[in-house]
Amino acid sequence: MMAEKVLQIRDLHVTFDTPLGPLEAVRGVDIEVEAGELLGVVGESGSGKSVSFLATMGLLPTRARVTGSAILAGEELIGASPKKMRDVRGRLLSMIFQDPLSALNPVHRIGDQISEMLRSHQDLTHRESGKRAIELLDIVGIPQPADRARQYPHEFSGGMRQRVVIAIAIANNPKVLIADEPTTALDVTVQAQILEVIERVQARFGTAVVLITHDLGVIARVADRVNVMYAGRNVEQGPINSVFDHPSHPYTRGLLASLPRAGKQRLKPITGFPPNMLQPPRGCAFHPRCEFAAEICRGDLPELRQVDDLQSACVRAKELPRIGIFV
């Protein structure tokens, strides 16, 4: 069964010019998002997970050099005109961020902010968009939506603001919703609520969701597939159970093994440090920290290859023992 691909990112590169020289934050990323799925994108700070999607959204500053391709519903987004991107954003592709307060306008009522998004892409009267805004607030689980629509962002708690931002993002029923660390700033009990809202939206509207996070627990809970990033590259992708049960890439293994679990056994950190992206290591960027590194790992940049039910960028993936992390 081939699922429809709603977003296809191919060979994406993003380079920033810094006083210390060019910094390639994204170095040839391929990501496919299937219709209606929840794709988790994990990686540590500096892995390029946010930058890849900011580039796709056309939200990077002009000094960033972006090459490659991102095709959404048949349309190329990389290099598209600002006018076209304004039309795409909010209608086909939406993005929400970690801090909901900075995404909302403090001097406008919540209902008006949702209405504005509706009317910028649909031919609606104020009355119609106002009514729809209240419905959207209800969908994201805000009690007394008609009253709340007349309030301002400061009258909402952190969790409620994130719900409002989700309501704005889904107002025009986009094909893909990108959620960049949407629960990182929230308390765990509120995080659970927001994840539930995202799942509900995904199920109700068939929206594909890309959830960018560093929290493997969150991924384990909601994702259908996972894409693991390291040093501006994909290192592994596949169905959630496969990636967590028998990861093929030593970095994924290392990440999973470093997490504290029930019981007092000693934690296993990944040795060394994340690479300096001004001078990334030759070949596989993970090789200086990898216990399985061999001469071949210092050669060419490894590409994703099929290894059983996963795609792995480890050239030694087939030789390595496929041990489970959960014994």
Next chain:
Amino acid sequence: MTTQLLKVTNLVKNFELRLNNGARRRKRIVQAVTNVSFAVEKGQTLGLVGESGSGKTTVGRCILRLIEPTSGTVEFEGEDLGSLKFEEMRALRRKMQIVFQDPFASLDPKMTVGASISEPLTVQNVPGDHTDKVIELLELVGLAADHAQRYPHEFSGGQRQRIGVARALALNPALIVLDEPVSALDVSIQAGVVNLFEDLQQRLGMSYIFIAHDLSVIRHIADRVAVMYLGKIVEIGDQQDVYEKPSHPYTKALLSAVPVPDPKSERARQRIMLEGDVPSPVNPPSGCRFRTRCWKAQDVCAQEEPVLLQRASGQFSACHFPET
């Protein structure tokens, strides 16, 4: 038999909030910490968990008197800290140190790492040349001797946190308050720093108060765990008891909200979904502060404030309708 190092009794910290609301000026009190009591044994780790606004950081700072408690006592090795004069307190701080969350903000960017680490020795008038001590400390936390001449910006987050730990260790403290010491670090780096804390405790025998919102880290490192909600301890007990048979509904809900990195068990889990957010500490709910979000709440919860009662050996919870 272990012995008590620190005893906190009925600790209260209120912050005054001055609101300028047009013509009216109102004074409001934020009850950050209300009647918190606990003890820390020598060589043990007490984990302090809670969501934002629960008062866990304020407790840590009151213990060191970095902020003055409104009332209550803090006894360290049997001595009441509240009765000490400024100079006496300063001398005692040798034995009590703190490591902060943000390794980028807690080091002076213009001081070499060596100078930062030896500063506590200078402040406390430890005689002699500190070079050897600095090298010893750097090696103790897994850094190299030649790092002493470098500046904080040359280090990664995990390394900076190690520098902060080396500085806290300089005076051989008996107690270190670790305030979210690994929250700012990437997971792969976090594990190494947690291991470092464990190794140091084993070698040097100090006690920790480990403040964190990450329940899985606390589970790993703590001997005893205190769960805070809106300025109060709602449950305290041995790590295993609190995690395996939580007594307070809030503890149970909190544990069930934490996603575990295992898709199969994560999806099979029964989850308690709490409604709403934590109420404001300016105007906390009457009676039990958790009652507004609790599925077990009855009238009595609004009227009577529950007290911490022993539910099992060493496990206390403050609830009218405890789980166990």
